[in-house]
Amino acid sequence: NAGVTQTPKFQVLKTGQSMTLQCAQDMNHEYMSWYRQDPGMGLRLIHYSVGAGITDQGEVPNGYNVSRSTTEDFPLRLLSAAPSQTSVYFCASRPGGLQPQHFGDGTRLSIL
Amino acid sequence: ILNVEQSPQSLHVQEGDSTNFTCSFPSSNFYALHWYRWETAKSPEALFVMTLNGDEKKKGRISATLNTKEGYSYLYIKGSQPEDSATYLCAPYGGGSNYKLTFGKGTLLTVNP
Numbered sequence: 640n641a642g643v644t645q646t647p648k649f650q651v652l653k654t655g656q657s658m659t660l661q662c663a664q665d666m667n668h669e670y671m672s673w674y675r676q677d678p679g680m681g682l683r684l685i686h687y688s689v690g691a692g693i694t695d696q697g698e699v700p701n702g703y704n705v706s707r708s709t710t711e712d713f714p715l716r717l718l719s720a721a722p723s724q725t726s727v728y729f730c731a732s733r734p735g736g737l738q739p740q741h742f743g744d745g746t747r748l749s750i751l
Numbered sequence: 752i753l754n755v756e757q758s759p760q761s762l763h764v765q766e767g768d769s770t771n772f773t774c775s776f777p778s779s780n781f782y783a784l785h786w787y788r789w790e791t792a793k794s795p796e797a798l799f800v801m802t803l804n805g806d807e808k809k810k811g812r813i814s815a816t817l818n819t820k821e822g823y824s825y826l827y828i829k830g831s832q833p834e835d836s837a838t839y840l841c842a843p844y845g846g847g848s849n850y851k852l853t854f855g856k857g858t859l860l861t862v863n864p
């Protein structure tokens with residue numbers, strides 16, 4: 640099993656550009672989530688999904704879109720990148736509420 | 752969203768010291784508590800998932816207790832080693848229709864050799 644795979648690992652964007660951060664898991668987990676890591680803020684939940692076709696907002700959803708067309712994939716889209724979205728992004732998955740979460744290696748995103 | 756507070760924010764100990772820190776959460780709508788260990792430049796790794804009041808879990812020198820009635824969990828590290836240096840995160844889980852797993856800001860532990 641590859642676990643949770645995030646691509647790319649690093650990306651630099653200009654303000655206003657759009658991009659999609661990819662996340663895939665091969666563990667058949669129902670729950671998937673996106674977090675961002677900022678200094679002094681810990682991990683903040685952006686969006687999450689409890690199954691294919693079902694998504695919901697987390698703590699900091701503004702500026703991000705997600706979709707879940709398959710169990711395996713949960714892409715995160717930045718429609719118009721802003722410098723405030725410079726962060727490290729983590730994707731995570733878990734089978735259910737009482738099971739631990741598995742994290743990807745993160746995507747470091749810089750927006751100039 | 753289940754509000755969660757972790758204290759202290761940071762902690763410096765000497766190698767060999769034992770230490771503990773706290774995760775506080777609302778005691779209502781509680782279903783489970785997750786603990787994670789997060790080393791710098793890596794991704795978080797699960798330590799424990801706890802559900803029952805009075806539960807105690809152990810993994811090597813790390814253990815955790817849970818009090819769901821008063822809404823707190825303690826994480827203990829016995830005989831700290833430099834490799835224990837990391838941020839320790841907790842996340843309460845509300846269950847039911849609340850599927851979110853939201854984290855506290857963590858406790859940053861530094862173990863000096």
